[in-house]
Amino acid sequence: MAITKGKKKELYDKYTDNIERSSAIFVTKYQGIPVNKLSSLRRKLQEADARYMVVKNTIAQKVLKEQGLTEIDDLLQDSVGLVFSYSDPPSVAKALLDYVKEEERLEIEGGLIGRSRFDKNDVSNISKLPSLDVTRAQLLGIISGPASTLARLLSTPPTQLVGVINSGVRQVVNVIQAYSKSDED
Numbered sequence: 059m060a061i062t063k064g065k066k067k068e069l070y071d072k073y074t075d076n077i078e079r080s081s082a083i084f085v086t087k088y089q090g091i092p093v094n095k096l097s098s099l100r101r102k103l104q105e106a107d108a109r110y111m112v113v114k115n116t117i118a119q120k121v122l123k124e125q126g127l128t129e130i131d132d133l134l135q136d137s138v139g140l141v142f143s144y145s146d147p148p149s150v151a152k153a154l155l156d157y158v159k160e161e162e163r164l165e166i167e168g169g170l171i172g173r174s175r176f177d178k179n180d181v182s183n184i185s186k187l188p189s190l191d192v193t194r195a196q197l198l199g200i201i202s203g204p205a206s207t208l209a210r211l212l213s214t215p216p217t218q219l220v221g222v223i224n225s226g227v228r229q230v231v232n233v234i235q236a237y238s239k240s241d242e243d
Contacts, residue, residue, distance in 0.1 A: 083169045084151070084169040084181070085130055085139075085140060085167040088112065107145045112139045130169060147184055155185055168180070
């Protein structure tokens, strides 16, 4: 059944909005899945800050092309649903994989994270990545480690700091003396 220009424009705008807000897009095939089962998937994905949409391929391809995201054009064939991940792709990948265990007719074909394409074999690896919050905490730990060490060093009393520097100087002097004795022999 043909759709009206108004409906096409509405879908175009909806796809554009979701693509622009997404950090990742997963492409799925949903052939033969009842509507009530897709509703269950939508609820599960909503908990992971994602949205599932059955799409009109030609309109979705047009929007993706205009956004410069043609890497997944070949995946938009037959009955396709797109999962738009708004914040944390690993949690969305986990939710999709959990759902596939319940409903084997859903097939994850691949997708995009940013502008990087992944295929169906990569989804399991994506699901094992740490969440964005965990990654940020790890990065903060790496950055703040040397800074806190420097702060501790600078907050030590000056006499201790002089002692540390003096012991380093003594070691250098001892090494020089050892070399000079070996030259005399």
